[in-house]
Amino acid sequence: MTTMTSELPLPLDGVRVTDFSWIVAGPQATRILADLGADVVKVENESYLDSMRIGLRQDPKNPSLNRSGFHSNLSRNKRGITANLFHPKGREAVERLLAESDVVIENYSAGAFGRMGFSWERLQEINPSLIYVSVSGFGHVGRDASYTTWGPSAQAISGATAMSGLADQPPAGWGFSYLDHSAGYYAAIAALMALHHRARTGEAQHVDMSQIECGMVVSAVPMLDYQVNGRRYVRVGNRSRYPSTAPHNTYPCAGDDRWIAIAVDDEDQWISLCEVLGLDGLLEDSRFADMASRKANEDALDTAIGAVTCEREPFELMIELQARGVPAGVCQRTDDKQERDPQLAERGFYPTAPHEELGEHRYEGLPMQFSGARSRMDRGAPLLGEHNHAVLTELLGYSDEEFASMLAELAI
């Protein structure tokens, strides 16, 4: 980070979030808020540990709970405390933190946070201006609220899995928990909207989020299509049903499991594609004379294109096609993005930050830049209980003696 940008303010400076989130969906939400400058205080304890701390640990033989890069990427810029909710002083410390917070976010199963002693009614007693954002599979309201999801089952139920894959194959679904990301994005939005509402009216509120609904909102078109046109959803692979364009697919390239996506939208692009691929003959072929005929003969079209792309180096081909204005992109692996994507490099998308046990590492950036503010990438995730002293003494007003006795009594 340059000196100049570090002088700019953080957008959410002064906003405090008590963070009871774990795994991916909740931490993704608080990651955005922390990147934007909120003071996110992650509360953990051995009985409600963020289990990402043991996911992808850098050295599986080292039992430290501070060595997961996966966790660090999700919880960077946050502070962390441990608090024992079974100890009255531990519980009191959490309640004092809630009293000093604007927002509390959790993504336990519906009802679990209430069973931990933090029902919405209780939260309002602790702090009437506290906003409560809960993220669960089915939401807290509704007949199936006791059901639970992980990303993949939420994707399955929502329709997002069925909408991924080739027509003659099983659903390919998602190779990661897309709805954990998406629920996190929406939870960050929900927290910010609720803050704006509170700023205008003084009212805090509970926002009840459902992870499955986050998938249903991106399945809106087939839901409307079924009601309006009676059409049931059928997978289309990488082709484009709407708009009805062709070629629009992934094609094999030279190398091991290398593919390029090409999406032609108009006749100029079609001509350019054929010229770059040396397929000028296709321009004379009546089966491919216009968009409608190309669409009607898409199997033959894709076969003809794939037969020549498989000889081509994918990145060279992409650059050549882009130079002619043809939308084309290599199906990039993570190493392609992190080590040789000039756009991501130029934009500084993988900033580095320190972490006491993991050392200096790169992090995924925030995908936006502000002209009058900075986002931050100051440090990796908090060590377990790293900020106990700072939060309890500086923020919550405990004396050093009180802090020492709480440590001794295992309240924190």
Added chain:
Amino acid sequence: MTTSDNIPNNALPGPLEGLRVLEVGDLGEVAGKLLADAGADVIRVEPPGGGRSRHVGPFVDDDPRQPSLLHASRNTSKRAVTLDLTQPEGLAIWKRLVGLVDVVIDATSPTLLDELGGGWEWAQAQPELGDCVWCSITPFGRTGPRRDWAANDLVQLALGGPMMSNGYDDHSLPPIRPEGEHSVAVSNEYAVSGMLAALWMRNAGQPGQLIDVSIHESVSATTEGAFPNWEYFGRLVQRQTGRHASPDPTAAWQFLAADGQYVCLINGGLPRGNAAWDGLLDWMDEHDAADDLRDEQYQELLFRDPRANPEGRRHVADTIGKFVQSLPAEEVYRRSQSLHFAWGIVRRPEENLDDPHWEDRGFFWEGELPGVEGTVRYPGAPYRFTRSPVRMRRRPPLLGEHNHEVYVGELGLTAEELRGLLESGVV
């Protein structure tokens, strides 16, 4: 818990009541919708022929002259005006519109509005627009060597990484792009957070500013384990059928149930606790399907020393997988959930219309859709605000539906001036 008493009062204002937004271009419609459903007054500015989504199917009755369902899904609660920004008169009106709003969503291109003289460069030089929040949403951002590259959703999901994680065990089959224009969704979700953060700063007395959202970066940030696997272990994840990509192959967790519908068994169906395991065995016994799983050794390998016997674990997963393939999918889903397994059923999107749980939550918004008799149920918002409901405030607007209301009623043109602009194709 069925709590009809807990349904938010829809008469209440939304969380963003009072916010005014101008939206232009084709890559920011989802962001505009999220703000509009939350109560902001969002005016979408389209060229006189209509924005892209109006021309993309499916259409009502599959008739391209009828409204587009893609447009309907992204434009609830908005108002719509038409304006040709490339004509000087149109640009002059655009500049006046900017003066009416708090936020501009500029999803045209990194350069178009600046080249026309009505973009961020112009706005930031106007003292009276000092509060303006200008959110640019573009394929690759407003800077960088590939700023002007051509992309659509397929190309974005290729370049950003999700596709290499999605697909099949058989790598002769291509990486897969899920349908639904997810690159627009995720970038717009980030953009809304950015806009609300910039507005938060403005409330604190800071001036307006430019937010430069890159779709490529938004997609690149949405790949979960692929990033740490490379950054910390130098390993690439490999796509697998219907489950997480992984550096090493993992057991299948998507199975075809007896009625031809798929089910999703997280973690290969292996239980996370003793109580769930006992319930599962009882259920399997009802179908004589428990095989030897009651043997004490499986308790040991499931709950005490998971790494000790991978073959034993594989046997348990295979037996459970075989069991679910003998039952209808809905039974697998409901019964497993009642036993506290987080299993799912692979539904087509439209199948959720019949699930009463979503009715309990008020998820679907019943409303008009032009060209359709009666009402349809729109998928709503994934969040229930208890005091300031997010909801559909208007049906999706027709092309130019609010021209008179906005240009005459709010901008102060005369009806005659508007007629002239319509005739000359400016509006």
